[in-house]
Amino acid sequence: MKKKIKILLLINWHISYFSSENKSMQLSDQCFDKKYWFFKYFKEDVEVDVIDTRSLKFIEHFEKKHLRIYIMQTLRILNRIKNYDIIISHGTTSAIFLDFIRQCFKKKTPPHIVIDISSFHQASAKGIIFKLCQFASKSIDCLVYHTPKQGEYFDEQFPWLKEKKEFISFGVDEEYWSKKSFSRIRKEKYIVCVGYRLRDWDTLIKAYQKSNKKYKLVLIGNPDLNICDEMIEVKPFIPVKELMDYIYGAKFSILPLDSYNFSYGQMTLLQQMAMGKVILLSDVPPVESYVSEGLFRYKAKDVADLTKKLNELYSIDENKIMYLGKVNKEKCKTEYSERKMALELEKTIINVLRR
Known part of the structure; x- marks a missing residue:
């Protein structure tokens, strides 16, 4: 024995x-x-x-x-x-x-x-x-x-x-992040960004304001952001269940990571992949090894490139978004x-x- x-x-x-x-x-x-x-x-x-x-x-x-x-x-x-x-x-x-x-x-x-x-x-x-x-x-x-x-x-x-x-x-524990019942927290369509530190909010906000702003942007995690734009909503830390509901109801998610040579941002990325979300993320070292058809990347710190990618994602129809989200979910289950x-x-x- x-x-x-x-x-x-x-x-x-x-x-x-x-x-x-x-x-x-x-x-x-x-x-x-x-x-x-x-x-x-x-x-x-x-x-x-x-x-x-x-x-x-x-x-x-x-x-x-x-x-x-x-x-x-x-x-x-x-x-x-x-x-x-x-x-x-x-x-x-x-x-x-x-x-x-x-x-x-x-x-x-x-x-x-x-x-x-x-x-x-x-x-x-x-x-x-x-x-x-x-x-x-x-x-x-x-x-x-x-x-x-x-x-x-x-x-x-x-x-x-x-x-x-x-x-x-x-x-990540894909079962924890996917096998739950979620609620649609609001009727209006929106996109979401989650994080409280080491996020490039400046590039994201500038790019979003230059985009056609088809959907409202909800920023969750940093209550210190002071933004005068009725299309941008800032929320503080919220309970995990409520966070999941916000992610679940979003058209897609954005992960504007700063570029550092250490591991961070991966948990946020994979949690949202496990929930079947399409994600637009900055092309930086901490997440470069995570690859999936439902992940879209923009050049870090590049407002013009992020604006372009936002507009491209706005234009993808609902069926394609759902398909790409399922691809991310399966990839998380099998690879990550x-x-x-x-x-x-x-x-x-x-x-x-x-x-």
């Missing part, structure tokens, strides 16, 4: 702990058993202990806003680290202090896999934190990343990780699912444990 693989997972966000599943929350935001989130898809029998970043508020605030390294999280687990077969850090902010200790003191620990979202310190190539990341990263056993362009950065700035890095496409991501990560874990 195979023994369970005991995994210690360090994450750089807060989760809620329950005795059973809370159906109103995504699995990444709750822990109710020893599998947690995408580990439920693993074929191997695993037991996962999840440690989030919570600490004294002022300490956590300082770690998050200034250090961008979670020190207290690592200190909380050091005395029991040998109880596990493998450690996984989701985000280098939750990994670097542990790897610093491993590298500095040659401390023996289980193998450490890092899922890098931010290209260490937001793909920087100078500064104290960057140098610290370089030093600490030499003890990483495997580096997983979700944006192909990150690989070039790692090869240039962290060449010792060249044989230890592995690209795995990010995936949480299950596929999990099974690829499981193979990586097994390979690391066999070394």
Whole structure:
């Protein structure tokens, strides 16, 4: 009889702990058993202990806003680290202090896999934190990343990780985002843009105002936008169920991402693909590897190109929009699912444990 693989997972966000599943929350935001989130898809029998970043508020605030390294999280687990077969850090902010200790003191620990979202310190190539990341990263056993362009950065700035890095496409729980009953939140036709940070609203708003504005534009997530245009509606953060209703009722969605060499925007993109939405997105590194007939791209920061693409999408008839949305939904299910991501990560874990 195979023994369970005991995994210690360090994450750089807060989760809620329950005795059973809370159906109103995504699995990444709750822990109710020893599998947690995408580990439920693993074929191997695993037991996962999840440690989030919570600490004294002022300490956590300082770690998050200034250090961008979670020190207290690592200190909380050091005395029991040998109880596990493998450690996984989701985000280098939750990994670097542990790897610093491993590298500095040659401390023996289980193998450490890092899922890098931010290209260490937001793909920087100078500064104290960057140098610290370089030093600490030499003890990483495997580096997983979700944006192909990150690989070039790692090869240039962290060449010792060249044989230890592995690209795995990010995936979402397509069932959570598609197998629900949705409500049409309004009768008028509209298009939607979702996001609260790292969005190029300036280019989007200028392009939209130059377009023929066939549909109203609803911007969800950033209440600080101040726009005097009756065809543009700004909404703050809203509950997930209401957000789904807005996405469901939209003619199509726009994702105006800024260009950075780290992983972001992919979750928003795939959630909307899972819901069967046609998406117009900027052509930037974080989403360049996601390909589908129902994805349309414009040149980042190019108002004229975005205006042109908006007008082209306005003119597509309803049947074609529905067809392209279904293509996106199927693509998410077969190529960009949480299950596929999990099974690829499981193979990586097994390979690391066999070394």
